[in-house]
Amino acid sequence: MSGTFVGMPAFPSAAREALGDTQLRRNLAHATRTIRDKRAQVVGEVEEWEELRLAGAGVKEAALRDLATHLETLEESLTRAGATVHWARDAEEACAIVARVAKSHDVDEVVKVKSMATLEIGLNDHLEREGIAAWETDLAELIVQLGDDLPSHILVPAIHRNRAEIREIFRRRMAAVGRPAPDDLSDDPAALAGAAREHMREKFLRAKVAVSGANFAVADTGTLVVVESEGNGRMCLTLPDVLVSVVGIEKVVATWSELDPLLRLLPRSSTGERMNPYTSTWSGVTPGDGPQEVHVVLLDNGRTRALADEVGRQALRCIRCSACLNVCPVYERVGGHAYGSVYPGPIGAILNPLLRGVEDEQTASLPYASSLCGACFEVCPVRIDIPSVLVEQRAAVVDSHRSDRVPKAEAVAMRAAAWTFSDSRRLRLAERASGLAGRVLGRFSRTTLPGGRAAAGRLPGPAAGWTGARDLPAPPEESFREWWDRTDGGRADGEEGRS
Amino acid sequence: MNARDDILRRVRSALDGVSPAVEVPTAPRVRPRDHADLVDLFDERVADYRAVVTRCSSDDLAATVAAALDGARAVVPPGLGLDVAGAVVDDPSTGGHSAAELDAIDAVVTRAAVGIAETGTIVLDHRPDQGRRAISLVPDLHVCIVDASQVVADVPDAIALLDPARPLTWISGPSATSDIELDRVEGVHGPRTLHVVLVG
Numbered sequence: 056m057s058g059t060f061v062g063m064p065a066f067p068s069a070a071r072e073a074l075g076d077t078q079l080r081r082n083l084a085h086a087t088r089t090i091r092d093k094r095a096q097v098v099g100e101v102e103e104w105e106e107l108r109l110a111g112a113g114v115k116e117a118a119l120r121d122l123a124t125h126l127e128t129l130e131e132s133l134t135r136a137g138a139t140v141h142w143a144r145d146a147e148e149a150c151a152i153v154a155r156v157a158k159s160h161d162v163d164e165v166v167k168v169k170s171m172a173t174l175e176i177g178l179n180d181h182l183e184r185e186g187i188a189a190w191e192t193d194l195a196e197l198i199v200q201l202g203d204d205l206p207s208h209i210l211v212p213a214i215h216r217n218r219a220e221i222r223e224i225f226r227r228r229m230a231a232v233g234r235p236a237p238d239d240l241s242d243d244p245a246a247l248a249g250a251a252r253e254h255m256r257e258k259f260l261r262a263k264v265a266v267s268g269a270n271f272a273v274a275d276t277g278t279l280v281v282v283e284s285e286g287n288g289r290m291c292l293t294l295p296d297v298l299v300s301v302v303g304i305e306k307v308v309a310t311w312s313e314l315d316p317l318l319r320l321l322p323r324s325s326t327g328e329r330m331n332p333y334t335s336t337w338s339g340v341t342p343g344d345g346p347q348e349v350h351v352v353l354l355d356n357g358r359t360r361a362l363a364d365e366v367g368r369q370a371l372r373c374i375r376c377s378a379c380l381n382v383c384p385v386y387e388r389v390g391g392h393a394y395g396s397v398y399p400g401p402i403g404a405i406l407n408p409l410l411r412g413v414e415d416e417q418t419a420s421l422p423y424a425s426s427l428c429g430a431c432f433e434v435c436p437v438r439i440d441i442p443s444v445l446v447e448q449r450a451a452v453v454d455s456h457r458s459d460r461v462p463k464a465e466a467v468a469m470r471a472a473a474w475t476f477s478d479s480r481r482l483r484l485a486e487r488a489s490g491l492a493g494r495v496l497g498r499f500s501r502t503t504l505p506g507g508r509a510a511a512g513r514l515p516g517p518a519a520g521w522t523g524a525r526d527l528p529a530p531p532e533e534s535f536r537e538w539w540d541r542t543d544g545g546r547a548d549g550e551e552g553r554s
Numbered sequence: 555m556n557a558r559d560d561i562l563r564r565v566r567s568a569l570d571g572v573s574p575a576v577e578v579p580t581a582p583r584v585r586p587r588d589h590a591d592l593v594d595l596f597d598e599r600v601a602d603y604r605a606v607v608t609r610c611s612s613d614d615l616a617a618t619v620a621a622a623l624d625g626a627r628a629v630v631p632p633g634l635g636l637d638v639a640g641a642v643v644d645d646p647s648t649g650g651h652s653a654a655e656l657d658a659i660d661a662v663v664t665r666a667a668v669g670i671a672e673t674g675t676i677v678l679d680h681r682p683d684q685g686r687r688a689i690s691l692v693p694d695l696h697v698c699i700v701d702a703s704q705v706v707a708d709v710p711d712a713i714a715l716l717d718p719a720r721p722l723t724w725i726s727g728p729s730a731t732s733d734i735e736l737d738r739v740e741g742v743h744g745p746r747t748l749h750v751v752l753v754g
């Protein structure tokens with residue numbers, strides 16, 4: 056009953072279609088503006104935010120660089136705590152393991168906590184083919200599932216839907232799969248949340264098997280962590296007899312105390328809260344409390360491929376907060392579906408090619424789904440330098456087209472970019488030149504970007520294909536370096552940071 | 555080769571020549587404060603999530619909890635250490651209440667393991683004074699008793715005190731969602747009302 060991204064067109068055509076959808080653009084602009092403001096406020100509260108980011112990046116980077124050791128430790132601790140550990144090389148293997156566990160308990164349904172890993176492996180479709188209904192229990196996932204729709208945001212998969220649309224989906228679809236929506240359902244968010252509570256509760260109370268992911272997996276203690284808001288996670292992790300958690304191998308941190316910077320960074324970056332309403336942690340089986348049969352599926356599915364990429368490896372630090380989506384001018388305009396993957400936005404633009412390679416046209420188009428403005432790096436709680444990885448991925452796309460007779464426009468541009476980025480003096484000159492262009496483009500602006508920056512409309516010449524479907528941010532008249540020099544990093548004229 | 559060995563082999567070959575030594579900077583700590591200020595901050599931050607906070611002395615605890623329940627029928631853990639009129643005890647040694655039985659009960663009263671001032675969070679580690687995870691989840695009103703001495707400054711202080719071998723539930727305000735237009739709404743699947751009774 057859920058859609059699939061398979062066969063999505065490459066980013067440029069999908070983006071052009073999305074841009075024509077004004078409702079979508081309005082929903083997105085409203086939602087991302089709200090969340091950006093909330094994030095900025097709670098991040099501003101933490102005096103040593105930059106030090107915290109360094110600590111968070113350090114914890115994840117250290118875990119990745121000694122991943123084999125930590126995975127073996129994790130397996131040992133989990134087993135000691137009474138969990139059964141499975142390993143899955145790819146989506147197919149992972150889905151088969153989950154289905155096997157469910158079938159061994161003779162169930163025809165499972166309840167699910169929102170999980171990127173299970174979306175990535177297409178678990179719901181697989182289970183459906185095996186005659187098992189997988190009920191998404193997160194409100195946004197429920198909206199997506201009932202609407203036979205695709206997720207468009209990591210944190211809020213139904214960000215592209217407004218309240219009136221959600222009310223319609225609930226009224227038309229809930230009855231077919233369980234308790235119907237009340238007849239007088241209004242489009243007030245509280246009433247919609249209430250309808251979801253009623254609808255889901257009977258499913259929670261009868262569920263025998265639950266499926267989850269994990270935000271973190273602590274190697275030395277065998278502890279899994281799920282961070283959530285609604286309590287649907289707690290329901291799934293607590294009430295059923297059997298729990299299966301699908302965990303990407305990059306979720307590992309070495310020690311319990313290393314959770315600290317991450318648990319402080321994630322909620323502030325993600326929902327713009329000091330702390331999310333609920334965080335659950337568990338280590339295997341607790342006698343007399345919660346599921347008495349616990350399985351953990353450790354999933355590769357391309358992660359070792361990404362790990363081998365010297366520049367791209369850092370993408371595996373991602374804690375899926377979605378801050379980079381919310382600040383991205385490209386994402387705000389085209390939405391998540393155009394990326395053709397469960398991982399949209401700036402992180403998706405690097406993660407999908409890293410996990411899957413750039414052989415197919417759809418994935419190969421993703422590293423170009425960015426204006427390299429750098430906002431994503433600034434907000435990333437684990438300091439993933441997305442622009443640098445994008446540049447490297449573009450080079451990889453170009454490499455894979457080396458045998459083409461006519462060089463791609465991007466190939467030519469990327470060679471120039473590589474030459475420019477490799478030397479800081481050249482970069483400074485190039486920034487100054489693009490500042491000049493910014494002044495000219497600013498005059499042709501047809502719109503503005505978040506933060507009030509002018510955006511260029513359709514550019515002439517070889518860039519037309521690119522800007523035909525995008526509002527390219529006009530290069531700032533003053534580059535960051537120039538601004539830094541002039542203001543002593545903002546201290547001189549009391550300027551505030553942009554986020 | 556089985557999947558496990560294959561994945562571990564791939565990990566090792568991906569990291570061939572990469573040094574595992576990375577310097578991990580220590581996470582910064584908030585400036586130390588007076589404990590009374592911490593308790594005030596905890597009070598303020600819990601209330602900020604639209605949870606109800608009532609402060610009382612240990613002598614007034616029973617009356618304060620009764621007032622918070624306002625006649626609602628409650629389930630309590632076996633080691634609560636407080637008489638709650640009309641409450642049923644969830645006794646894990648006899649299997650405890652089923653989810654459906656808990657669904658028919660209005661409220662739950664528990665203690666907590668730690669309170670975190672900076673984030674307004676209470677953490678349950680589900681010892682006998684807090685009970686099984688299910689009892690503080692299914693009923694719609696959660697009355698949680700926190701002693702002022704349990705309040706710590708920030709997340710790292712809590713992590714240092716908590717035992718990861720136990721299941722932990724970190725609670726910051728009532729159940730909430732921002733899934734509809736990123737508008738925060740309190741009250742989805744978890745208890746829709748969180749009432750923290752802060753003692754001392």
Ligand code: SF4
Binds near residue numbers: 324375402434435436
């Ligand atoms: S890349 Fe960084 S900002 Fe983007 S979702 Fe991952 S952790 Fe968050």
